[in-house]
Amino acid sequence: MADEAVRMRHVTRRYGTGTAAVTALDDVTLDFGHGTFTAVMGPSGSGKSTLLQCASGLDRPTSGSVAVGGTELTGLDETRLTLLRRDRxxxxxxxxxxxxxxTAEQNVGLPLRLAGHRPPPARVAEALRQVGLGSRARHRPAELSGGQxxxxxxxxxxxTRPQVLFGDEPTGALDSVTSREVLTLLRDMVHQEGRTTVMVTHDPVAAGYADRVVFLVDGRLDGELVGASSPQIAAHMAKLEALPC
Structure with missing residues (x-):
């Protein structure tokens, strides 16, 4: 197994051509270690979601390389890339x-059905139990709260028991109490089960649940904080947002 769950080397992502080209990521080199919880933050338009999309194989870099669990994504065709995303x-x-x-259990089992497998009932039940919804398996979304x-x-x-879990503002639509419940669940999965998690967020409180926060400004890395509190993260973000454009 590779030392890093995700490895990015000199990743650049440009959209458009000529004078209209926009550089969303600019020569980013970054690792996400196994069993770590990393938050990605930065001002609006800093490239956070683009970083997540390139790191997860949802988008291809213009240049540079990305590897997940030691598998280089750059040379994979679309079929193999789709299979890697589905399985890992x-x-x-x-x-x-x-x-x-x-129902909840049918929604949970859907990725396995789309992959051509019959979801084992015990596996679906275990996934729901992990997130504290073992008693809600037969409920449909309209019968559940936003947090549920x-x-x-x-x-x-x-x-699918993925190697890496990526979240793009996963608590952005939730109230503060429910948000804390989901973030605690994510953090516990990292620390108790070794689930590597990478989360894009604009919220310093959410980022405070992570082990490490990396910052982007104009598509480039601009430092990181390890083991920082929410007020420390908010203060750092305030400095970044005050930088001249």
């Missing part, structure tokens, strides 16, 4: 993206 990477987004006509829906989305991401 989990995603949780701000939008829950649950199918309203399916996000927990179902998290269980769905975990059903």
């Amino acid at each position: 990477i989990g995603f949780v987004f701000q939008a829950f993206n649950l199918l309203p006509s399916l 829906q996000q927990r179902v989305a998290l269980a769905r991401a975990l059903i």
Whole structure:
């Protein structure tokens, strides 16, 4: 197994061509170690979501290399890249993206069904138990609170037992109390189960649950904090946002 769960080397991502080209990521070199919880922060337009998309194989860098679990993504064709994302990477987004006509257990088992497998009932039940929803398996999304829906989305991401879990503002649509519950769940999965997690967030309180916070400004890395409190993270963000454009 590679030393890092995700390895990025000199990753640049440009959109457009000529004078209209926009550089969203600019020569980023970054590692995410196994069993770590990393938050990615930065001012609006700093390249946070682009970094997550390139690191997870949802987008291809213009140049540079990305490896997940020692597998280099750059040379994979679309079929092999899709299989790697399906089998080794989990995603949780701000939008829950649950199918309203399916129960919680059916939503959780959906990735396995799409892969052509019958979801083992015990495995689905275990995923729901992990997120504290073992008694809600037969409930549909409309019968669940926002926080419970996000927990179902998290269980769905975990059903394939991914090496890395990526979250893009996973608590952005939740109230503060429910947000803390989901963030505690994410942190516990990292520390108790060794689940590598990378989370993009704009919220210093959310970032305070992570072991490490890396900062982006204009597509470039601009330092990191390890073991920082939410007030320390907020103060650092305030300095970045005060920088001249």
